[in-house]
Amino acid sequence: MKIGVVGVGYVGLVTGACLADLGNDIICVDIDKKKINNLKKGMLPIFEPGLEELLKRNKKRIKFTSILREGIQKSDIIFIAVGTPPKENGEADLTFVKNVAKGIGKYINGYKIIIDKSTVPVGMGDIIASIINSNMKKKYQFDVVSCPEFLREGSAIHDFMNPDRIVIGISKKEVGNKVAEIFKPLNTKIIITDIRSAEMIKYASNSFLATKISFINEIANICERVGANVKVVAEVAGLDKRIGGLFLEAGAGFGGSCFPKDVSALINIAKHEDYEPLILKAVMETNKLQRKNIFNKIKQILGTIEGRQIGVLGIAFKPNTDDIRDAVSIDIINLLLQKGCNVKAFDPAAMENAKKVLKGVHFCKDIYSVAEDSECLVILTEWNEFKEADLNKIKKLMKNPAIVDGRNIYDPKFVKKLGFKYIGIGRN
Ligand code: UGA
Secondary structure, eight states: OEEEEEOOSHHHHHHHHHHHHTTOEEEEEOSOHHHHHHHHTTOOSSOOTTHHHHHHHTGGGEEEESOHHHHHHTOSEEEEOOOOOBOTTSOBOOHHHHHHHHHHHHHOOSOEEEEEOSOOOTTHHHHHHHHHHHHOSSOOOEEEEEOOOOOOTTSHHHHHHSOSOEEEEESSHHHHHHHHHHHGGGOSOEEEEEHHHHHHHHHHHHHHHHHHHHHHHHHHHHHHHHTOOHHHHHHHHTTSTTTOSTTOOOSSOOOSSSHHHHHHHHHHHHHHTTOOOHHHHHHHHHHHHHHHHHHHHHHHHHSOOTTOEEEEEOOSSSTTOOOOTTOHHHHHHHHHHHTTOEEEEEOSSOHHHHHHHOOSOEEOSSHHHHHTTOSEEEEOSOOHHHHTOOHHHHHHHOSSOEEEETTOOSOHHHHHHTTOEEEOSSOO
């Protein structure tokens, strides 16, 4: 099939590369000429395990252009995969999606299926269709479909190729069957539903996962106070199939470009309809509080915080990515800097991005340079590299051997036995 993908962010680029791997001819379009020129040279705008090899392997089936007209006119199916970043008030900014819809209306040259993969408020499918209609000079037939994406950064290719389900929101049955053809090679459950339900499934899924995280963080905070161990509690509660063990890792809370944005957007959608979403609001509040809790734990372990040297391990919002959008690290580091701390930091992938937004931090080349002369190490991302670090060496290098483990990567008993002061999350 001839498929255009508009937007070469995480979703767009991974979708393009994976669909090419499934045998389709792909044109990836983005207005950012620099990104497109780099992609033509094989330079990727994001760090995603396996993506570079996948693009190389499918070089002949995947083209890059910054000319939207080309992407639209040469494709029968067009995926919209542009960003919907949050506005100040938490609503999703739909400018990019609307611009693509305008472009489709302007350049459409025959029947097209337009598949929206961007996360958009319920009802956007209708708006996309009306924008296309009002921008068409000559009338062509087209259908709009919603196909929400569930891939995770850091395991995006695996997630695309091995989905738990594919959701296709349509207004005409035959269109659903056509779109299902694209995903048949993935051998998974394909659910065809109406467009509004498909759009809502995405928000409901991300919000539920975020709820699980805030819930377990709240349980962790109670565990700390009553002397229970949240790891055990989560593992055993998760054995109940109705609960499920995944996404119950207590820690510094969720970050990234999806959960905070999508939960806030759903809160706004509900409020717009005069409904007060109490659970969703609590999910966001608890997540905010969890960041403050990390800061308080640093204070607790050191007594006073002003002027101290703090070593931060992990800046990315999660391992296996260089993405620092809404990362816990940014809030914690800024709080520490405000208190006059000297902050050293290291991340295996996110250093370049971190340098652009965090000023006044001493960026180090590895774990051990961070540890040197530090009075407290704070773990904010659970990179394997940190789990495997030589803790004896770290202890010798530190001025005061203390760890605040915001991701529960170390065994408290083991670390304390080595001579560290240690505070984790939800276990003593
Ligand atoms: C999330 C969803 O998991 C994907 O299904 C979805 O497609 C994507 O958003 C999106 O909407 O595009 P992602 O943001 O890449 O994916 O990352 P996750 O692996 O879900 O992690 C999100 C945050 O939750 C991270 O900060 C992580 O550290 C935190 N987390 C995750 C926890 O604190 N505890 C957990 O048990 C799991």
